[in-house]
Amino acid sequence: MQNIRNFSIIAHVDHGKSTLADRLIQLCGGLDAREMQSQVLDSMALERERGITIKAQSVTLYYNAKDGQRYQLNLIDTPGHVDFSYEVSRSLAACDGALLVVDASQGVEAQSVANCYTALEQGLEVLPVINKIDLPSADPPKVIREIEEIIGIDAQDAVRVSAKTGENVPELLEAIVTHIPPPKGDPQAPLQALIIDSWFDNYVGVVSLVRVVNGALRVGEKIRVMSTGRAWQIDKLGRFTPKSLGASELSAGEVGFVIAGIKEIDGAPVGDTITLDARPCAAPLAGFKQVQPRVFAGLFPLNSDDYESFRDALAKLRLNDSALHYEPEVSGALGFGFRVGFLGLLHMDIVQERLEREYNLDLITSAPTVIYEVGIIDGTSEFVDNPAKLPSPNRIAEIREPIIIANILVPPDYVGSVLQLCTEKRGVQKKMQYLANQVSLQYQLPLAEVVLDFFDRLKSVSRGYASFDYEFSHFAAAPLSKLDILINGEKVDALSIIVHRDSAYQRGRELVDKMQELIPRQMFEVAVQAAIGSHVIARATVKALRKNVLARCYGGDLSRKRKLLEKQKAGKKRMKQVGSVEIPQEAFLAVLQLGRR
Amino acid sequence: MITPPPLGVYVHFPWCVSKCPYCDYNSHAMKEAVPERQYLEALRRDLEHQLAMSVAADARPVVSVFLGGGTPSLFSPQVIGEVLTMLRAALPFAADAEITMEANPGTIERGRFAEYAAAGVNRVSLGAQSFDDGALRRLGRVHTARETHTAAAELHAAGLANFNLDVMYGLPGQDAAGALADIDAALGLASAQVSHYQLTLEPGTSFAAKPQPALPDDEVTERMLEGCQSRLAAAGYQRYEVSAYARPGRECVHNLGYWRFGDYLGLGAGAHGKRSVLDAAGRVRSIHRTEQVREPRRYQRDPVATLKVHEVEPAQRPFEFMLNALRLTGGIEQGLFEARTGLPWTTIALQVEQAVAAGDLENQGGLFRATPQGMRYLNDLLVEFLP
Numbered sequence: 001m002q003n004i005r006n007f008s009i010i011a012h013v014d015h016g017k018s019t020l021a022d023r024l025i026q027l028c029g030g031l032d033a034r035e036m037q038s039q040v041l042d043s044m045a046l047e048r049e050r051g052i053t054i055k056a057q058s059v060t061l062y063y064n065a066k067d068g069q070r071y072q073l074n075l076i077d078t079p080g081h082v083d084f085s086y087e088v089s090r091s092l093a094a095c096d097g098a099l100l101v102v103d104a105s106q107g108v109e110a111q112s113v114a115n116c117y118t119a120l121e122q123g124l125e126v127l128p129v130i131n132k133i134d135l136p137s138a139d140p141p142k143v144i145r146e147i148e149e150i151i152g153i154d155a156q157d158a159v160r161v162s163a164k165t166g167e168n169v170p171e172l173l174e175a176i177v178t179h180i181p182p183p184k185g186d187p188q189a190p191l192q193a194l195i196i197d198s199w200f201d202n203y204v205g206v207v208s209l210v211r212v213v214n215g216a217l218r219v220g221e222k223i224r225v226m227s228t229g230r231a232w233q234i235d236k237l238g239r240f241t242p243k244s245l246g247a248s249e250l251s252a253g254e255v256g257f258v259i260a261g262i263k264e265i266d267g268a269p270v271g272d273t274i275t276l277d278a279r280p281c282a283a284p285l286a287g288f289k290q291v292q293p294r295v296f297a298g299l300f301p302l303n304s305d306d307y308e309s310f311r312d313a314l315a316k317l318r319l320n321d322s323a324l325h326y327e328p329e330v331s332g333a334l335g336f337g338f339r340v341g342f343l344g345l346l347h348m349d350i351v352q353e354r355l356e357r358e359y360n361l362d363l364i365t366s367a368p369t370v371i372y373e374v375g376i377i378d379g380t381s382e383f384v385d386n387p388a389k390l391p392s393p394n395r396i397a398e399i400r401e402p403i404i405i406a407n408i409l410v411p412p413d414y415v416g417s418v419l420q421l422c423t424e425k426r427g428v429q430k431k432m433q434y435l436a437n438q439v440s441l442q443y444q445l446p447l448a449e450v451v452l453d454f455f456d457r458l459k460s461v462s463r464g465y466a467s468f469d470y471e472f473s474h475f476a477a478a479p480l481s482k483l484d485i486l487i488n489g490e491k492v493d494a495l496s497i498i499v500h501r502d503s504a505y506q507r508g509r510e511l512v513d514k515m516q517e518l519i520p521r522q523m524f525e526v527a528v529q530a531a532i533g534s535h536v537i538a539r540a541t542v543k544a545l546r547k548n549v550l551a552r553c554y555g556g557d558l559s560r561k562r563k564l565l566e567k568q569k570a571g572k573k574r575m576k577q578v579g580s581v582e583i584p585q586e587a588f589l590a591v592l593q594l595g596r597r
Numbered sequence: 598m599i600t601p602p603p604l605g606v607y608v609h610f611p612w613c614v615s616k617c618p619y620c621d622y623n624s625h626a627m628k629e630a631v632p633e634r635q636y637l638e639a640l641r642r643d644l645e646h647q648l649a650m651s652v653a654a655d656a657r658p659v660v661s662v663f664l665g666g667g668t669p670s671l672f673s674p675q676v677i678g679e680v681l682t683m684l685r686a687a688l689p690f691a692a693d694a695e696i697t698m699e700a701n702p703g704t705i706e707r708g709r710f711a712e713y714a715a716a717g718v719n720r721v722s723l724g725a726q727s728f729d730d731g732a733l734r735r736l737g738r739v740h741t742a743r744e745t746h747t748a749a750a751e752l753h754a755a756g757l758a759n760f761n762l763d764v765m766y767g768l769p770g771q772d773a774a775g776a777l778a779d780i781d782a783a784l785g786l787a788s789a790q791v792s793h794y795q796l797t798l799e800p801g802t803s804f805a806a807k808p809q810p811a812l813p814d815d816e817v818t819e820r821m822l823e824g825c826q827s828r829l830a831a832a833g834y835q836r837y838e839v840s841a842y843a844r845p846g847r848e849c850v851h852n853l854g855y856w857r858f859g860d861y862l863g864l865g866a867g868a869h870g871k872r873s874v875l876d877a878a879g880r881v882r883s884i885h886r887t888e889q890v891r892e893p894r895r896y897q898r899d900p901v902a903t904l905k906v907h908e909v910e911p912a913q914r915p916f917e918f919m920l921n922a923l924r925l926t927g928g929i930e931q932g933l934f935e936a937r938t939g940l941p942w943t944t945i946a947l948q949v950e951q952a953v954a955a956g957d958l959e960n961q962g963g964l965f966r967a968t969p970q971g972m973r974y975l976n977d978l979l980v981e982f983l984p
Contacts, residue, residue: 523974546815549975551795552840557869558917559888565920569980 001187001253003069005180006211007127008076008091010116011101012109012467016131020101020163021059021075025242027169028061028073058094058196058209058255060239065177073176074255076196088115089122090270090288094196094211094255097125097180099172100147104130104138104160107146107437109467110409116151127179128158129172134165145436150409183253190281191215191223193250193258193274200316204235206262209255210274213285216251222277223260225268226284231277232260232267266315270322291323292472293341294402295348295451296385298329298366298494299355300337302576306361307336313359314338317351324351329386333492333578334364339386342368345451345592364576366494367591370448373400373475388493390482393533399498400475402447405430408458409438410466417461425449426500444473448498452592483508485515486529486536490579497591508538510594518587520571521545526581599879599936605661605854606684608640609865610669611893614703617737621799623867623891624667633676635897636865641683643864643900647887648687650906651872657860658691659684661851663699664718670700674709678716688862695720695850697761702748703740710748711755720849721752722761722792728782729775732768735810736796742782749786759847761790766825767818768796769810776821777828784832789847793825794840839924839975856921857929858937863887866896871909873937881939884909912984914938915945919982923975928959928966948981 011017061073076091092098098119102108119126128147130140140160147155159175161168193210201207210217217223217237224231236259238246250256262268273284301310318324325341342348348368355361371385375397384390390399406427410418412434422429422443431442445454450470458466481504485495499507508530515528519542526542550561575582586593612627613620662684664677672680681696697720698713700706710721727733728742745762752760762783766776783791795818798805813821826836834842838856841849854861863870870887890896890903909917918938922929931942938944949965952958957971957978971978 543815545974546819547973548977549839549973551797552792558920561920562916565916565976565980566983568976569983572980 001185001251002182003071004074004183004253005071005097005176006074006076006095006183006253006255007097007099007176007180008095009099009101010088010112010119010126011131012103012106012112015101015103015106015109015112016163017077017101020099020129020131020161020169021077023163023166023169024073024075024173025059025061027166027173028063058240059242060245060255061241063173063177066174067177071177072254073173076255089118090196092119092122092124093194093288095119095124096183097127097176099127099129099176100151101129101131102143102147104132104140104143105135106465107143108150108409110407110469111467113150113407113409114469116153120153125180126153127175128153128155130158130160131163133160134162134167142437146438149435150438150440185212185252186214187216187252189214189252190279191217191274191276192281192285193217194285194287195268195270195272195274196255198268198270198319200319204259204261206259206264206268206319208258208268208274210250210258211255212250212252214252214281215276216249217256217258217274218249223258223274224277224280225262226273226275226280227269228267230267232262235259235261266319269319288322291343293323293325293343293371294447294472295342295344295368295370296339297342297348297368298331298334298337298386299326299340299352300331300334300364300366300494300576302362302364302573304335309359310338310355310361310363313355313361314340316359317354321351323347331366331388331494333494334366334576341385362573364585364588366588367497368451368589369498370402370451372402372480372498374398375400375477387482387496387498390498398477399480400477401480401498403444403473403476404447404450404470405473406441406443406445406450406468406470408441408443408466408468410441410462411437412439414462414465415439415441418458418466421454421457421461425454445470446476446478446500447472452594481532483511483537484531485511486527486531487519487578487581487583488527489529491531492578492583494588504532505537507594508532511590512538512540514590514593515587516540516542518590519581519583522581524580601657601875601879602873602881602937603660603854603857603859604657604688605663605851605859605861606659606688607663607665607851607861607863607865607868607870608669608680608684609863609868609889610636610664610666610672611866611891611896612671613666613668614671614701614705614739615737618803619736619796619799621802622667625893627671631671632897633672636672636893637676637679637683639897639900640680640864643889643896643904644683644687644862646901646904647862647864647870656689658689659694660691661695661697661854663697663851665697665699667699668701669698670706670709670713674712674716677713677718681717697722697849697851699724700748701738701740702745704744706748707744708751710751710757714755714757719757720759720761720789721757722763722849723748723752723788725762725783725786726765727768728779729768729771732771732775735769736765746786749788753787758787759789761792761849762786762788763792763794765794765796766821767813769812771813771821773817773820773824777824780825780828784828784834790841790843790849791829791834792841793829795822835926837926839972853925856925857933858918858921863889865889866893867891873939881937884914884939911938911940914940915948916979916982916984919945920979923967923971923978926966926972928961928964930963931965945982952978952981 009017058076063071063073065071076094100116130143144155144158159172161172192214193212195208195210197209198206219234219237222231222233237250238244239256271287275281301307314326323343326338329337329339352363369387371383373381374384375381376395377397425445426449427443427445429443433440479501480498481501483497483499484491512528512530521542522545525544528540529536530538575584611623611625612631613624616626696718698718699722701724725745726736726738730741764779764783804810829842833844836842837848860872861870866889868889872885873881874883876882885906885908888905895903935942956968958965959968
């Protein structure tokens with residue numbers, strides 16, 4: 001156990017985490033050059049396409065150090081996007097140390113700060129690493145000062161590397177062995193293994209990634225999943241190197257996977273403890289803090305026959321995405337579906353894309369919303385995650401919206417435009433501090449304003465240099481109203497949103513204009529109205545399509561006409577009939593496109 | 598015995614004096630004299646190869662030939678005559694076969710129609726497009742309204758009274774009165790048919806590239822269509838297809854062949870062909886489409902290597918059939934669907950039933966045809982037949 005090192009890499013998107021991981025794997029001979037597919041750890045196709053890490057992954061490496069000893073290094077990957085910060089604490093729970101990777105020219109970014117604090121809170125040894133020292137704009141001493149100033153850890157011994165050229169990466173491996181402590185634990189004690197992640201494999205059932213804290217796992221032994229109390233026989237154990245490699249035993253301090261013939265989707269929940277059936281431990285491990293979803297939307301299968309498979313797919317996703325919450329929802333416009341809670345819009349995007357790609361479903365999403373706390377006149381209050389379910393106005397005493405604390409780091413050149421953005425988003429400044437190269441801002445912001453497009457806007461007003469991280473603070477009363485959208489006089493529940501009174505008219509106007517753009521012309525005129533209560537505040541008309549026929553059909557060549565009609569058919573598949581009007585998926589998300597012209 | 602699909606021949610001539618900005622056909626502005634002889638030789642090799650390739654030669658007579666383009670009338674009457682002679686030598690022809698040539702009312706054609714008639718052409722399709730010289734210029738046409746009048750007079754004089762006038766509507770800046778004036782002018786030329794179609798911006802044309810010309814809006818083009826249709830009807834021209842009008846009994850045989858899902862041999866650069874393989878009883882066993890390379894030089898170099906052939910899978914046949922057949926105002930019989938596609942009617946019975954229920958199709962004593970509503974939104978109806 002003295003020769004095991006469990007660590008993860010904390011880094012901002014683009015600061016070179018994946019490249020550094022690739023380099024470590026290569027140096028330890030995990031994969032030969034031919035097998036070395038760039039960015040090995042981002043294994044989900046989606047992750048690679050978007051260049052982000054979503055799910056925790058692990059890789060076991062063997063390193064022969066200068067002291068003549070052979071070390072087992074377990075690298076547990078962590079996600080870099082703000083939406084997935086909850087995954088970070090999960091990954092860190094399996095580690096004894098973390099590398100804080102900072103870009104040598106960009107400096108520290110807000111999410112890394114937040115993740116680094118999480119690591120320090122969990123008692124991890126943080127090892128600063130300055131990456132991209134090969135760039136001409138690299139300024140390691142400046143970045144070291146920044147790390148000390150912002151995070152408050154000693155960074156004088158930071159390892160300076162270039163993951164791209166491989167410079168100093170061997171030194172980094174040495175630093176990992178010397179600076180990160182070996183795991184603590186008792187191989188002889190009753191088994192306690194923490195489930196870091198679980199996913200469902202159609203052939204073998206549930207696969208769980210675990211960190212063995214005490215005792216050992218052995219193939220053939222009977223284990224017990226503590227929350228369910230059910231016992232299973234271990235079929236297979238192994239490590240990812242990153243190829244999956246079978247093992248007969250995983251002992252205290254080690255990280256690896258367990259397959260035990262568990263076929264139920266919720267048979268091995270993330271954060272649960274595995275013990276031996278014959279010799280159980282006294283108590284489960286602490287597990288993870290339940291994360292609260294922040295953004296809610298209704299998801300509905302385009303084809304109502306898909307409802308059952310949609311439910312199964314959600315259950316499978318939920319298995320390794322504990323942030324995903326859902327419950328059945330019936331919409332007048334969209335039929336039977338689920339109200340799903342997400343961490344943020346990126347999470348929502350990714351879940352929808354995974355459902356469509358991996359489970360072959362066609363889904364339509366209602367306008368996303370945050371959760372509101374509604375004070376009722378009798379003094380009680382209730383939470384509302386669906387604008388359509390807002391109590392009738394005469395019962396409402398006040399509506400309270402979620403407020404977050406946002407920490408923003410931005411270079412001084414862009415402070416002005418970031419302040420302007422925060423004001424526009426109804427922000428209240430709490431702190432502003434000039435650091436060596438960056439300005440640290442703290443703002444109170446309504447979550448509803450943040451989930452829509454704050455992240456994108458922040459990136460664009462700062463040319464990509466600002467970074468931010470947020471945490472929920474409290475609910476606060478605000479003058480909020482429900483804005484309904486009527487299509488040909490019929491209220492479409494899936495399009496209702498809750499808006500601040502000051503921006504209600506503008507939102508209503510923009511929304512109907514956007515809908516007019518997005519709803520294709522139909523055989524009849526379509527009226528789109530925005531209303532608060534019975535008061536219509538904006539209206540737009542989609543003119544009738546007078547005809548839809550190919551003017552000249554040159555008999556000989558059908559291919560072009562066929563393509564045109566196939567395109568029309570594909571477009572139709574993405575539409576939902578509401579009353580007699582066909583509405584495309586994009587129109588339901590029109591609220592997300594407001595203010596972006 | 599089932600009546601086998603009629604056989605036509607399409608020959609493409611891929612050159613024009615200049616390329617019109619709205620045209621997405623396979624036409625190339627001629628930079629020098631049209632290489633008549635080389636092209637004729639290429640057509641000969643193409644024809645021989647396609648005939649040799651056919652699995653089972655059947656004895657169906659050719660009922661129509663369409664010399665299209667481009668501008669076939671850029672070719673001399675001598676060479677056009679040789680093309681027709683070549684076809685007649687290789688294939689049996691029906692006694693009353695319709696032989697159409699597309700022509701522009703320009704200076705090149707002036708005085709040559711009698712010679713084309715002598716060479717065997719018995720029908721002409723004239724690209725009049727408009728009778729407003731300003732509109733013609735904006736369309737990139739190289740002729741004037743006056744030249745169209747002259748050409749029509751020459752056609753009548755040459756015994757080619759069976760001619761068609763192509764007229765467009767919905768032109769940039771055109772109003773409803775302008776569209777009606779064009780139709781009135783066309784009617785004055787006493788053609789046998791009028792093709793009246795709306796100008797659309799096709800991808801890849803210079804009109805479709807920005808800045809796009811300002812076209813009249815839907816409400817205006819609808820008034821144009823309604824007005825022109827009633828003028829045409831009053832003058833005795835019946836609408837027999839979405840954009841085609843003819844005096845009774847003078848419908849274009851070749852185009853009817855396309856719309857009734859007949860077969861056609863496609864020769865020339867960019868030409869498409871369709872051929873059904875029949876069994877002994879005349880039933881369709883399989884359907885094949887041919888496609889030639891669009892680029893004239895490559896075609897001339899080796900028309901054998903450039904021919905592509907693919908089979909139309911049974912699943913695709915109902916859509917292909919309907920894409921053509923539902924454009925006909927007269928509708929189609931169950932028997933025609935079965936004879937042309939080789940599939941039983943039950944293949945499409947459900948879609949037909951739904952379209953009838955939706956009011957897009959009607960069944961008039963066994964004739965299925967698009968209702969006025971179905972015709973108006975024909976694309977929506979056709980989509981239902983896509984596999």
